[in-house]
Amino acid sequence: MSERVLVQQLKSLPAGPVSVSGWVETVRDQKKVQFVVLRDETGAxxxxxxxxxxxxxxxxxxxxxxxxxxTIGALANGTFLTVHGELKHDERVKLGGVEIRIGELEIAAAANPETPIAADSGLDKRMDWRFLDLRQRRNNLIFRVQTTLEHAMRTYWVERDYIEIHSPKLMASPSESNAELFEVPYFEDKTAYLAQSPQFFKQMAQVAGFGKIFEIAPAFRADPSFTSRHATEFTSVDAEISWIDSHEDVARMQEELLQTAIQAVKDKHGDEIQELFGVDVQVPSLPFPRIPLAEARDIVAARGYEIPRTDGDLDPEGERQIAAHVGETYGHQFVFITDYHPEIRAFYHMRDPETGLTKSYDLLFNGVEITTGAQREHRVDVLVEQAKEKGLDPEHLDFYLDFFRFGAPPHGGFGMGLARVLMLLLGESSIREVTYLFRGPTRLAP
Amino acid sequence: MSERVLVQQLKSLPAGPVSVSGWVETVRDQKKVQFVVLRDETGAxxxxxxxxxxxxxxxxxxxxxxxxxxTIGALANGTFLTVHGELKHDERVKLGGVEIRIGELEIAAAANPETPIAADSGLDKRMDWRFLDLRQRRNNLIFRVQTTLEHAMRTYWVERDYIEIHSPKLMASPSESNAELFEVPYFEDKTAYLAQSPQFFKQMAQVAGFGKIFEIAPAFRADPSFTSRHATEFTSVDAEISWIDSHEDVARMQEELLQTAIQAVKDKHGDEIQELFGVDVQVPSLPFPRIPLAEARDIVAARGYEIPRTDGDLDPEGERQIAAHVGETYGHQFVFITDYHPEIRAFYHMRDPETGLTKSYDLLFNGVEITTGAQREHRVDVLVEQAKEKGLDPEHLDFYLDFFRFGAPPHGGFGMGLARVLMLLLGESSIREVTYLFRGPTRLAP
Known part of the structure; x- marks a missing residue:
């Protein structure tokens, strides 16, 4: 293992014997000379x-x-192999200014020459053969960006003494509502449910005195929709903090977190993202603009768009209109929409006693919602009232309500869809493109 | 939010006005003076x-x-509150050498005075009220240790250009065997299965050319056992790397990873672990001892213990005996047991052509298995043969076998139970103590 050299290291190595390992991207088999482009995880x-x-x-x-x-003439694209050869520096070689004269060639596993997809295959076809699709440079970059983004977020939190939790995904009762819930037959004829979010359990960490926590983990929604931003399983980025005064404290943490993480992505992958996605990564300035929902609706109306929804919330086109407004007015890609009416928010969102509106926000990134954040109601009597008002039976929520019966700090947090952030950061059109293996109503494999 | 001071900061602050927030641990209501011990996430x-x-x-x-x-006289333990008062330094105060004279007191949420558990309640009772149980200093420390351990591992990987993946937990077919599998009724009358491990998908990353990957995520086993080291849902720490020569390359990465992570835990929490768990954290030296399984059996026999299992593997007492031997002989808490017979290994473990034994290992920590690692068979024809030999129907494995039909690098990796590592690191007797919310056959709540 020790001899292997990564392709990106070749440039800085002296001419001479060298071993590289990777897969065959193309073979050009000319009469007098054969060329193979070999790709590994760092280059070709x-x-x-x-x-x-x-x-x-x-x-x-x-x-x-x-x-x-x-052997070389018979190489199928995709074959993984190791080559021992002589490295030569030659500026005329477009691919990195080096080439390797093949001495010995060891095939690890030969590819079936009938490759089922091409780079321009449709999305669904590519998803059928995702393990081949992921060999594309663009797709490889997506997951290196994901790695950098997540590590920067976790480092931000760890440096500030947040505790990482792993909350259970098997639950005895629904985490929020009965809609979109996967059931799992469990032991002793019981039924378990897959967590739709870590909501209740990250709040539990607050009453347990953990102070500040984060979790990045799967969440499950039996959501029959086929939009570009929904999945039945997704990676949820969650944080929750105690002793806040309002959702503003949560928003301030989240905007700083995103600024830090996007800066890390730009520093490490900015040039490559520009090359492969044609996107110039923008590090957002602080603070992000904030617009109360009522004002946002007025702005959208003034721009000539009438929101067809009657519940007072924005619809996707309304979100795009607001994003356009924010871009024109503040030159910003992010905006917090605040002050939602309780009717369109979860029962556990705290309400402002003066306005009656919730102490919550949605965060839009390039016109798409990526987060809901809020201060939570921690006073159990108020919480019970709010649950009843939503038609929920407090008895079914008893395990959750118990959390608040033995003391609780004021607290709040947010949940953020990782794939949505990646999609918007890279200017992609669907979360399917930026999810390792997408799961939807008709997609369970590979 | 900005005014709040953490308890651990008090020592270094000048005397004067200060605000702290936390929960009431004890109240001593004397006739002339009242004392309250207030705890937050950093101290009391x-x-x-x-x-x-x-x-x-x-x-x-x-x-x-x-x-x-x-108000103070009526305070119930567990009540969360904020106190504004005057900080005074006084060496006679045992608790940190400071005290705060209460000026104003704001109750966030009063606790029900009938606390359902005590520090010495049984494990099952404490698990019923886990959110109260977690307020104990020991329990809080467990999750701070977990945070440090994980962040050190991820940092080790990220610094070495590993890619973080989030593999799906909903699968169309079993990931390894049909045993211990949770079924999930899915759309269109289909059945999904909960991933028992990310095994197939982390291998998929290798054929996708990712090179080196890691994942820390939940895994699910419909395991009816009630031992101290089994759960129906657990956090699995996984890594997989390409272009290895054998399982030795995996073992070398894992031992370095563990040394780095345990060093980080000792540096940050060593004193507190000593105080609260009575454990002196040992940073393991490299390399960890390696003992082939046949030799391990001889050693156990020579120590006078006869392993009742007939399949050639060690049993839990055999593992403890080997751990004792390794401790006495090498002064080491870890040992790799290697060279397992294919009969007691998964079909995808690569075999050594000379010995016929698998290129795999188990890693024991203080006598308990925490990991299985292996080189995987990447040659599809061999893989199909090995599957058949195990009585598996290759057709059911087709989506997995496809991975290897379009080229594949030699690769291998390991899976490690996070809770087991924490349990052994802290000298605890059960993974239930070190899991945020344990899940077992009779435990789905809270």
């Missing part, structure tokens, strides 16, 4: 072999050279 | 109030002082 390099073809006269030939030429 | 501090009792003569009294005394 040109391999070259002066072809030795069987001669028609009876002259003696180098059997090894003949065999190597035949 | 003594609050003091000179009591103002209603006088029996008709003299005028300070109504505010009377009310404050009454």
């Amino acid at each position: 390099v040109q391999l070259v072999n002066p072809a030795t073809r069987p001669s028609e006269d009876a002259g003696e030939q180098d059997a090894t050279a003949l065999a190597l030429t035949e | 501090v003594q609050l003091v109030n000179p009591a103002t009792r209603p006088s029996e003569d008709a003299g005028e009294q300070d109504a505010t002082a009377l009310a404050l005394t009454e």
Whole structure:
């Protein structure tokens, strides 16, 4: 293992013997010379072999050279192999200014030459063969960006003494509402439910005195929709903090977190994102603009769009209109929409006693909602009232309500869809493109 | 929010006005003076109030002082509150050498005075009221240790260009065997399964050319056992790497990873772990000892223990015996047991052509298995043969076998139970103690 050199290291190595491992991206089998483009997780390099073809006269030939030429000629794209050869620096070689003259070639596993997809195959076809689709540079970059984004977020939290929790995904009762709930037959004829969010359990950490927590984990929604931003399983980025005065404290943490994480992505991958996605990553300035929902509706109306929803919330086009307004007015890609009416919010959102509106926000990124954040109601009598008002039976919520019966701090937090952030950061059109293996109503495999 | 001071900061602050927030741990309501121990996520501090009792003569009294005394006298343990007061440094105060004279007291949420558990309640009772149980210092420390351990592991990987993946937990077919599988009724009368491990999907990342990946995520086993080290849902720490020569490359990465992570825990929490768990955290030296399974059995036999299992594997007592041997011989808490027979390994473990044994290991920590690691078979024809040999129907594995039909690098990895590592690191007797919310056959709540 120790001998292997990564493609990105080649440039800085002296000419001489070298070993690289990767998969075949293309083979150009010319009469006198053969070229192979070999890709690994860090880049691509040109391999070259002066072809030795069987001669028609009876002259003696180098059997090894003949065999190597035949092997290379028969290489299928996608074959994984290791090459030992001679590194040469040559500015004329477009691919990185180096090439490797093949000495020896070891095939790890040959590919079936009938590749089922091409780079321009449709999304659904590519998802059928996701493990091949992911070999594309663009797709590889998506997950390196994801890694950097997440690590920057976790580092932000860890440096500020947040505790990481792993809350259970199997629950005895629904976490929020009965809609969109996956049931799991459990032991002793019981039924378990898959957590739709870690909501209740991250609040539990607050009454447990953890102070500040985060979790990045799967969440499940039996959501029959086929939009570009919904999935039946998604990665949820969650944080919850105690002793806040309002949702503003949550918003301030989240905007700083996002600024830090996007800065890390720009620093590490900015050039590559520009090259492969044509996107110039913008590090958002602080604070993000804030617009109360009522005002947002007025702005949308003034722009000539009439929101068809009657519940007072924005619809997707309304969100795009607000994003356009924010872009024009503040030059910003993010906006917090605040002051939602309780009717369109969860029962546990705290309400402002003066306005009657919830102490909550949605965060839009390039016109798409990526987060709901809120201060939670921690006074159990108020919480019970609000649940009843929503038609919920407090008895079914008893395990949750218990959390607040033995003391609780004021607290709040947010949940954020990781794939949505990635999609918007890279200017992609669907979360399916930025999810390792998407799950939807008709998509359970591979 | 900005005014709040954490208890651990008090020592370094000058005497004067200060605000702290937390929950009531104890109240000592003496005739002339009242003491409250307030705890937050960083420590505990003594609050003091000179009591103002209603006088029996008709003299005028300070109504505010009377009310404050009454409020303090009625405080239930667990009540969350904020106190504004005067910080005083006083070496005679055992609790941190400081105390706060209460000026004003704001109750966030009063606790029900009938606390359902005590520090010495049984495990099951404590799990019923886990949100109260977690307020104990020991329990809080467990999750701070978890945070440090995980962040050190992820940082180790990120610094070495590993990619973080989030593999799906909903699958169309079992990930390894049909045993211990949770079924989930899915859309269109289909059945989904909860992933028992990310095994297949982390291998998929290798054929996708990701090179090196990691994932920390839930895994699910419909395991009816009630031992101290099994759960129906657990956090699995997984890594997988390409272009290895054997399982030794995986073992070398894992031992370095664990050394780095345990060093981070010792640096940050060593003293507190010593105080609260009576454990002196040992940073393991490299390399960890390696013992082939056959030799391990001989050692156990020579120590006078006869392993009742007939399949050739160690049993829990055998593992403890080997751990004792390793401790005595090498002064080490870890040992890799290697060279398992294919009969007791998964079909996808690669076999050594000379010995016929698998290129795999188990890692024991203080006598308990925490990991299985292996090189995987990446040659699809061999893989199909090995599956058949185990009585598996290759057709059911087709989506997995497809991964290897379009090229694959040699690769391997490990899966590690996070709770087991924490349990053994802290000398606890059950993973239930170190899991945020344990899930077992009879435990789905809270």
